[in-house]
Amino acid sequence: MLAFIGRRLLIAIPTVFIISVFVFLLQKLLPGDPVLALAGEDRDPATLEALREMYHLNEPLIVQYFYWIGAVLQGDLGMSLRTNQPVTSLILEKLPVTFQLAVMALIFAVGIGVPMGILSAVYKGSWLDYIANFVALSGLSIPNFWLGILLILLVSVNLGWLPASGYRPFTVDPVRSIETMLMPAFVLGTALAATLMRHTRSAMLTVLKSDYVRTARAKGLRERVVIMKHALRNALVPVVTVSALLFGELLAGAVLTEQIFTIPGFGKLVVDAVFNRDYAVVQGIVLVTSVGFILMNLLADTAYMILNPRMRDQK
């Protein structure tokens, strides 16, 4: 088990290296001179040259890369050109907020998508199946921003049940934190719930036809046990893998949702950094997100292995 994870981490190293090279080159290829941005009004050539020297911008690219990656490995992603704060601390400050949003959204997605998928597979062809598919299609096709605005109008403005904004960190005020996150998490979760529902449905349909489900019935097990134990356990294998991969998509979707619900998360950081051409921050974000994706992939593989005894024996 640990050996498996260790091996996977080793395999991930070349991937991370290639990503880091891309991220590094991205900065070099982008239009606009960061030194000019940094110097602001001061266009004195001597100042510019000093800045170039300071950031090793006169060295060959490859040397610049090693300066950069060396710092990155020590947790130094540079300074924000706008706020003069370390990028690392900016990211560390915002990441937990978005992580909370993504986790809550995933709970919604799994909580809605998996049961709906099971029901529509078990009652395939019935009105329940049609309704579930209709809801799923709606969930996929309603844009997040529209659903978000609608919810704010209905739940916050008209009914006054939940706050539309005013996020507090979970560690400061957990109740308030969860309250403000409920609607955004729901909005973010619905599209994923639809995807999960379809995956669960098709996995369940396949599994329900399998010989071992017939064996379970031949033992006289109640249909409930046949479905929730023998069938679901196997159908979950692909579903869990998909969920872990969708988690990355959640982080991407969070950008827009955070804007709608004015949540001070990663999304806001991304948008601000891009509009301000705050390259160091953009770079840091891309790097952190990529590594996050790789970790989620690893998590998906590990979950797959835990759920699938056949994989455990493979060396």
Place this chain on the structure above:
Amino acid sequence: MSDNAPLLAVEDLSIMIGRQAENLVDGVSFSVMPGETLCIVGESGCGKSVTALALMGLLQTPPVHITSGSVRFDGHDLLGLSVDDWSDLRGDRMAMIFQEPMTALNPAFTIGDQIAESVMRHRRIGAEAARARALEMLERVGIPAARTRLDAYPHQLSGGMRQRAMIAMALANDPTLLIADEPTTALDVTIQAQVLQLIRDLQRESGTALILITHDLGVVAEVADKVAVMYAGRIVETAPVEALFNDPQHPYTIGLIGSLPGLEAGQRGSRLATIPGLVPAPESMPAGCRFADRCPFATATCAEAPPLREIASGHAVACHYAPLEEHCAPEQAA
């Protein structure tokens, strides 16, 4: 239930797929006495598995559904039972072994769990006792190092071992009827004899009645008390095993046995189907005798479906020209 009442009595069972014009299984009747072994033989696709699954209530409905008939088992009218009552019998009084050991066990649970689960479902005992029973069964079916196998997953066992585990699972609650649907077909030839022998030994020990579905006439000669020959969804001949081999009456049975030169009881590995032609597909069943296309004796009369008629005690044949001695010249019948 009196001593000479059958354990299982199937009357006029008909099964259809979807909305096809003809029944897939058509008017099948047979019975099994307690402790008796009935072999059902016939070429692949003739409806043996569908019939067996119907007895267990395991048909895939839709599209496969029972259109008529009755199944009486141990005093119960199975087709009239509620889903729950039927599942109380399944795995307890009646059990089944399938053809494909590679896929019949759930890959996500250990062998021990899967056997113990069945025991706990039908007996009021705890997990420990059920596990002990699972171990006992694994030992009885001759799985070496049974104690470690208890915690093995199906993929860690060979096909033969998995089929033994299936047998252990099926017999864990001492059923009175065991249905084995081609239990050795998917196994290596060397393993086939061992697994078959195991089933016979366990059956003899426990007095379980056995319905063995096979297309191996050698196996039939060896284990059957009674044989039902199926062709294209109908029973064309049923007889005690000696009568079937010594005095086969249906042209299809004669063809099957004829394609086994010099068959003697105990001979194995001999397979059916050297009769020219193919079994008609379910969607194109002929209206009259379903064997007419391939029958050397077919006449205009055969456009009419022949009923299953008893020609001697316990020996019934579905052919207009049975018994053959009365209708044909001897050299024709040979």
